[in-house]
Amino acid sequence: MATSPQQWTADDPQDAAQARSKLNVWPLDEHNAVLLNQVHPKEFQDATPHEEYDLIAIGSGAGGLVSSKQSARRGAKSAMISEHLAGGDCLNVGCVPSKALLRSAKAVAAVRDAAQFGVVIGGDISVDFAAVMKRVRYCRAKIAPADGHVGTEAAGTHVYQGRGVLTGANTVEVNGKTLKFKKCVIATGGRPTIPQNVPGLEEAPYITNEQLFNLEQLPPRMVVLGAGVIALEMAQCFALLGSNVTVINRSSRLFESKQGDAEAAAIIQKALESHGVTFLSNAKITKVTTIDAGCSESNKLPVMQVTVNDKQDLGCDCLLVAAGRSANVENMGLENAYVEYDLGKGIVVNDFGQSNTNPSIWGVGDCVADVPRLTHMSGEMAKMVVQNALAGDDWKLSSLVVPAVAYTEPEYATVGVVSQDAAAKQGLEVDVYRAGLEHNDRAICEGNNVGFCKILCKKGTDEIVGATIVAERAGEMINEVSLAIKNNIGLYAIGRNIHSYPTTGEAVMGCGVQYINSKLPRFD
Known part of the structure; x- marks a missing residue:
């Protein structure tokens, strides 16, 4: 097995400088040292190559980790090439740190709203932003071993730490070594x-999510470019923590570009506005003026002026660019391996996840064109690809049912066809069943009974084609609907299924009850 003779050391000036410049990670405290020792060890010693690998994964995010580990567990000769930080965006600059940060923001909201529950807290609320970010780093370090090199090697996978470049239809070069493979999974992810x-x-x-979780000072003024999931979650979060936040949305309303539910958009925007977020709709940044570039090494925040629609100037100390994602497909030798790809969109694959132009190459996750860019999608694609590539199976991308969640408060969760507008665009006629939370007993007791569950069915049937849920725990509720769609369980069955009382999940059942009631015989 590979070993790392040296460790990243907290507060070591040389290590800190290297972590900042090479890996874009700071400060190098005890938690970030633990993280890096797991996901990018110093002076890592690569494995001794097999003559030929059954499967090599290029990339070490969710897609690469699942592909390589599952292959090894099946007895295949497996390798994973990790250029940057194992765990990918999710562990390091995405799902994990953002949810840890949101938890602190929700604690602020809970304290501010405590009086409605009869709890009186005296004095002003203060936020120790340094302590908030230290907790974020702690959570990330706590989870890191699951994605670290030691655990991957323990599963039987050879780990190479460096950049992998395809040199032929069945070869990849890393750190001067040429590795041969029967199958290769490209899982290089995406970037802002x-x-x-x-x-x-x-x-x-400016910063993106790749630098956001390195912040050591709370920016007094934040401008967020974009109105997608990352933008909304972080806008609400930083507003609750004390920043003055403005969101620049090119569309006239939230979720418009994806034909999202208009009622959901209004509820989410109103919730964020109640926490201090300002929205500028039908807006675009037309100029950025840097007044003071600041200095990240001395923790001095920059000062900028953002011009919107050529007429409105906004001062800001943090400009967060969250305007979508692009696939990482450049400069990795795809042309050498005869792999078709679309610059920005990603690798072109068939319904089995296989390259159309090189049957030895498979694609997984954010680097693949036209798939949802979600961690759980990457993981599921990896399972599918391993089954197809190594077992000769025929699992299909088109069979996957993929829920998505914005972890705002309330949460916004969707699956399948999310609105009547989306259905109309697909030429699909639907019936919509809606259960609001205004009379949901659990939601009333929790003090958060604004929201709903909408389930869409093919017109005249109980065949579920999609759903939108806005609720405190919508991300948990949507899973029941996803399971129903995947397994052809109709809305009638959901309505007949007993749900625990009192739960907000009863709203899902409520849609089913509506369907059942619509079919009951009437007596005059």
Whole structure:
């Protein structure tokens, strides 16, 4: 097995400088040292290569980890190439740190709203932002061993730490070594999309989610470019923690570009506004002026002026660009391996996850064109690809039912066809069954009874084609609907299924009861 003779050491100036410049991770405290020792050990010693691997995964996020570990557990000769931080975006700059940060923000909201529950807290609420971020780093370090190199090797996978470049139809080079493979899974993920042709943006000290969780000071003024999931979650979070936050949305309302439910959009926007977020709709940044570039090493925040629609100037100390994602497919030798790809969108694969132009290559996750860019999608695609590539099976992308959640408060969860607008665009006629939370007993007791569950069925039937849920725990509720769609369980069965009382999940049952009631015989 590979070993790492040296460890990252907390507060060591040389280690700190290297972690900042090479890996974009700071401060190097005890928690970030634990993280890096797991996901990017110092002076890592690569494995001794097999003559040929059954499967090599290029990338070490969810897709690469699942592909390589599952292959090894089946007895295959497996390898994983990890260039940056194992665990990918999810562990390091996405799902994990954002949810840890949101938990602190929700604690602030709970304290502010405590009086409605008869709990009186004297004095002003203060937020220790340094302590908040330290907890974020602790949570990330706590979870890191699940994605770290030691655990991957323990599963039987050879780990190589470096950049993998395809050199032929069945070869990849890493750290000067040429590795041969029968199958290769490309799981290189994605990166934030930076808008082009905005004067001053390229030179400005903006940040993306890749730098956000390194912040050591709470920015007094934050401007968020974009209105997707990352943008909304972090806007609400930083507003609750004390920042003055403005969201720049190119559309006229939230979720418009994906034909999202208009009622859901209104509820989510109103909730964020109640926490201090300002929205500018039908808006775009037309100029960024850097007044003071700041200095990350001394924790001095920058000062910028953002011009919106050529007429409105906003001062900000943190410009968060959250305007979508682009696939990582450049400069990795895809042309050498005859792999078709679309720059920005990703690798082109068939319904089995296999390259159309090289049957030895498979794609997983955010680097693949036209698939949902979600961690659980990457993991599920990896399971599918391993089954198809190694077992000769025929699991299909088109069979996957993929829920998505924005972890705002309340949460916004969707699966399948999410609205009547979306259905109409697909030429699908639907019936919509809606159960609101205004009379849901659990939601009333929790003090958060604004929201709903909407389930869409093919017109005249109980065949579920999609759903939108807005609720405190919508992300948990949507799973029942996803299971029903995947297994062809109709809305009638959901209505007949006993749900625990009192739960907000009863709203899902409520849609089923509506369907049942619509079919009951009437007596005059």
